[in-house]
Amino acid sequence: MTSSPNPAFDVKMLRTTVLEMAYAGSTVHIGCAFSIIELLAVLYRNYLRYPGNNPHASDRDYLVLSKGHGVMAQYACMRELGWLPDEAFTGYFSDGSNLTGLSDSRIPGLEVTSGSLGHGFSVGVGLAMGAKLSGTGQRTFALVGDGELNEGPIWEGALFAAHNKLKNFMVIVDENGFQAMGRTDEVLGLGSIQAKFESFGFETMTVDGHDERAIDEAIVQLSSSTSNAPKALVARTVKGKGVPFMEGDNIWHYTRLNSETYEKALAAVAGGVQ
Numbered sequence: 001m002t003s004s005p006n007p008a009f010d011v012k013m014l015r016t017t018v019l020e021m022a023y024a025g026s027t028v029h030i031g032c033a034f035s036i037i038e039l040l041a042v043l044y045r046n047y048l049r050y051p052g053n054n055p056h057a058s059d060r061d062y063l064v065l066s067k068g069h070g071v072m073a074q075y076a077c078m079r080e081l082g083w084l085p086d087e088a089f090t091g092y093f094s095d096g097s098n099l100t101g102l103s104d105s106r107i108p109g110l111e112v113t114s115g116s117l118g119h120g121f122s123v124g125v126g127l128a129m130g131a132k133l134s135g136t137g138q139r140t141f142a143l144v145g146d147g148e149l150n151e152g153p154i155w156e157g158a159l160f161a162a163h164n165k166l167k168n169f170m171v172i173v174d175e176n177g178f179q180a181m182g183r184t185d186e187v188l189g190l191g192s193i194q195a196k197f198e199s200f201g202f203e204t205m206t207v208d209g210h211d212e213r214a215i216d217e218a219i220v221q222l223s224s225s226t227s228n229a230p231k232a233l234v235a236r237t238v239k240g241k242g243v244p245f246m247e248g249d250n251i252w253h254y255t256r257l258n259s260e261t262y263e264k265a266l267a268a269v270a271g272g273v274q
Contacts, residue, residue: 012269018030030240111127117147121148124171125157139223141170147187194234201229205233207235
């Protein structure tokens with residue numbers, strides 16, 4: 001279990017933080033951050049271990065955000081952990097800000113520099129392999145996008161993970177149905193993601209990626225399995241989840257908030273309008 005000083009990770013609060021960051025920095029990638037909020041909330045609340053609440057702890061678990069453009073959602077969780085000060089959010093993307101729009105390993109708590117899609121998965125596999133060889137019991141969770149599965153290194157890493165029986169490795173797929181330039185199935189059809197990972201030797205489940213209880217139960221079931229196979233959790237999500245005018249509208253991959261849409265989005269999140 002996490003040693004978070006604030007174990008709630010309330011999804012409304014996390015989405016509000018993302019909106020505050022995006023508006024303060026006049027930046028993009030809101031929709032793809034919103035689709036992974038519940039996934040990150042469950043991981044940080046119940047599974048990621050940071051002894052002493054230290055992101056540098058040598059025996060920590062690893063969270064690899066391979067879809068690095070969703071990093072605002074992870075920043076929001078790191079704020080709850082107390083790893084980032086409030087001024088990092090109000091000054092997001094301003095002169096002197098250390099936080100960027102992609103995952104950057106120079107920030108404590110971010111394990112990889114990602115954004116060039118496909119490689120974070122294999123980095124996570126390497127971390128899991130190292131932990132297995134060292135016998136540390138550390139776990140690695142790699143969060144990838146469904147569009148990212150178009151990249152060949154994903155499947156090279158999957159072969160390696162299955163061959164080496166990395167049961168301490170779990171990939172979580174954010175299946176929101178979109179990538180930057182359109183619907184995932186229209187850009188390059190994936191078919192059944194669960195069937196693909198199963199064919200690569202992963203123990204796999206599919207879950208509603210916005211149902212925190214279902215996510216939690218699925219991770220418990222996969223983690224407690226006696227199989228030595230690596231694990232895959234396919235999370236069916238909605239891009240832009242939590243703000244009705246953003247949901248399922250891929251324009252919010254690259255659209256910036258103005259004062260009107262910012263206030264409207266804040267109101268939707270606060271009211272829990274789905």
